[in-house]
Amino acid sequence: MxxxxxxxxxxxxxxxxxxxxxxxxxxxxxxxxxxxxxxxxxxxxxxxVALDNGSHVLxxxxxxxxxxxxxxxxxxGLRPAPFTLTLADAADGGRRSVPPYQLLPDLARSLGRLRAPGRATVADRLVGLEHQHDVWQPLCLAALNTPPAQASARLFRAVLARSLWQGPWAGRLLLPQxxxxxxxxxxxxxxxxxxxxxxxxxxxxxxxxxxxxxxxxxxxxxxxxxxxxxxxxxxxxxxxxxxxxxxxxxxxPGRAIINGHFLCRDAEGGDQGPIAVQNGLAHWLFRRGNVLSATLSAADSLLAWPSELLARLLWRDIARITGQSRPPAAWRIIKERQATLRHxxxxxxxxxxxxxxxxxxxxxxxxxxxxxxxxxxxxxxxxxxxxxxxxxxx
Ligand SMILES: Cc1cc2nc3c(=O)[nH]c(=O)nc-3n(C[C@H](O)[C@H](O)[C@H](O)COP(=O)(O)OP(=O)(O)OC[C@H]3O[C@@H](n4cnc5c(N)ncnc54)[C@H](O)[C@@H]3O)c2cc1C
The missing domain is CATH 3.50.50.60 (FAD/NAD(P)-binding domain)
Known part of the structure; x- marks a missing residue:
């Protein structure tokens, strides 16, 4: 056989x-x-350099x-990211950190609320939580590649219940090195x-x-x-x-993800861990060696945008957040049209x-x-x- x-x-x-x-x-x-x-x-x-079709996180x-x-x-092949989640504002380059223990009260509440009828969405269920906008919505977009207003509450609960809810080790991000x-x-x-x-x-x-x-x-x-x-x-x-x-x-139905990879001239560029971006085009930034990468989830509406324009806007976010003063030596935009299902x-x-x-x-x-x-x-x-x-x- x-x-x-x-x-x-x-x-x-x-x-x-x-x-x-x-x-x-x-x-x-x-x-x-x-x-x-x-x-x-x-x-x-x-x-x-070797490039990935998109930054992957476990x-x-x-x-x-x-x-x-x-x-x-x-x-x-995997290395743990820092325990603390870094949030950066692409409008002014400001940063702040959210240690995991600050999320625990919200986490307990969200798991209860997400245990919802089959048709409930994440946005329906997370209204009013302290970290609704800065943590839970970006995490939902990253984990389900679907905006919270459409995303399945049941699926997001499955993600949280098998990661953060199991303790700090299970919630810790692991990055391919x-x-x-x-x-x-x-x-x-x-x-x-x-x-x-x-x-x-x-x-x-x-x-x-x-x-x-x-x-x-x-x-x-x-x-x-x-x-x-x-x-x-x-x-x-x-x-x-x-x-x-x-x-x-x-x-x-599928959902797209767009990644921009930028080869940096400045060897020193700050964090190795992912940074959640607010008020920018990018959703997350990653760095491996001298390549800085920006990820855009649920990016279907941007697929028709020219790569040059996407690269210019993503680099603007990156430069503000990481302080890169010189333009990238090279860049590549990768559009994955059918990256995941629409969840x-x-x-x-x-x-x-x-x-x-x-x-x-x-x-x-x-x-x-x-x-x-x-x-x-x-x-x-x-x-x-x-x-x-x-x-x-x-
Ligand atoms: C940009 C991007 C970022 C992502 N980020 C993350 C992340 O951070 N964390 C995470 O866990 N997941 C992430 N994912 C999702 C993850 O990559 C996928 O869930 C996983 O790779 C899917 O594997 P698969 O084998 O199910 O499907 P696929 O990888 O699609 O494999 C299917 C294979 O079938 C082959 N094939 C198609 N037609 C034929 C044919 N006729 N005959 C023979 N072979 C055929 C294809 O070439 C392909 O190799 C991301 C995905 C993308 C695109």
Whole structure:
């Protein structure tokens, strides 16, 4: 029996790994020339450094993601950010810090309030909290990539309950200290190869052929792969690709994220931890080495803006907040149109389960994991698909 996993994003990698660890024969097919999907990096010719498609953050409570990193021996790829949250005002460059203990009264209240009917939004539930505007709304936008007025209260509660509410360690931000691919992807590919998995990059699936409610064969450009009675398929594709093959799946709305990466001339530039930006275009600033990065969540309305304009406005925020006096040596704007789902209550209710038929399973951050589209959700989805598949065999 062979399990054919389609898509080598983090969900597909985690699923393939869980299956290979259970001594299943695994084939992994990825359309792009590199694995990693929405969590990837490359060496940028303009900047002469490795860039990520977008700054990624984990928290100490992301237990599935941390177990995955331990399994691929890449746990040292994350470093903890300072405990204290730094807020900066892009209008005047002013900064202040919010220590975690100041959030506790609000946190206790918010968890009670967010335990709400399925259709409630975050904005409905957090009115009047002391840190509603400076902490909870930016955290909601970052965690759900959806403005609080639309975001699902249930999902935001799931994030808080598994992070800050578990204690300071679980709420602490963890930042990749190397390019994303070096932390989440390359070590996973090496581990999989070591377990005998067959990996084909640049090998897109073109068609799924069904017969009597089973996947009968998979068509690639160079051959058609017929499935034996025992073979299984896991589609670990993003939601907007999965519907190409499984038209019965609901059409779910996505949300964009824009990142601006700036190569700084001034070697010394202040904080290493993320800074939450108020009154600016950017929402968060990050620094790794001499690259300063600005993240803009739920950025759909800005996708049509020219990159030059976005770079100019983001750099204005960065210069005010970090005191950079000289313009960047180089910059790059990356627009990820389908970065995550739009996490409103209606979309949340439509997310599909993993098992899709007698020999077909889904994985991906957007499936019904109970978490927003994050690395934690992607890795959990891969483990859920692998577990269901193995349980169904016996
Ligand atoms: C800019 C940005 C910032 C983010 N920030 C964070 C963060 O701070 N923290 C966090 O936890 N998460 C963050 N995320 C979300 C995180 O990156 C995703 O949740 C995760 O990478 C999704 O993994 P996945 O495997 O489910 O999907 P994907 O990464 O989309 O993987 C699907 C794979 O399927 C492949 N594929 C598509 N079609 C085919 C085909 N026909 N045949 C074969 N393969 C195919 C794709 O090429 C891709 O590699 C961010 C995402 C973005 C875009």
């Amino acid at each position: 062979t399990v054919i996993v389609i898509g080598a994003g983090v969900a597909g990698l985690a699923c393939a790994l869980a299956l290979a660890d259970h001594e299943q024969d695994v084939e992994l097919h990825e359309a792009a020339p590199q694995a990693g999907g929405r969590c990837r990096s490359w060496r940028d010719a303009r900047q002469g 928290v100490g409570g992301n237990r599935h993601a941390l177990a995955y990193l331990k399994r691929i021996e890449a746990r040292d 190397r390019p994303l691919s070096d932390v989440f992807v390359t070590p996973a590919l090496s581990t999989l190869r070591g377990l005998g998995a067959q990996i084909r990059l640049g090998h897109p699936l073109r068609q799924v052929i069904f017969r009597q409610n089973r996947v009968d064969s998979l068509r690639f450009d160079d051959y058609q792969r017929h499935l034996s009675r025992h073979d299984r398929v896991v589609l670990a594709l993003p939601w907007h690709r999965a519907t190409d093959f499984l038209p019965h799946l609901p059409t779910l 409103d209550p209606t979309t949340d209710a439509l997310r599909p389960a993993s098992r899709q038929g007698r020999n077909l399973y889904l994985a991906g951050d957007w499936t019904a994991t109970g978490l927003p589209c994050t690395l934690e959700s992607a890795i959990l989805s891969g483990k859920i698909a692998a577990k269901q598949l193995i349980d169904d065999l016996f």
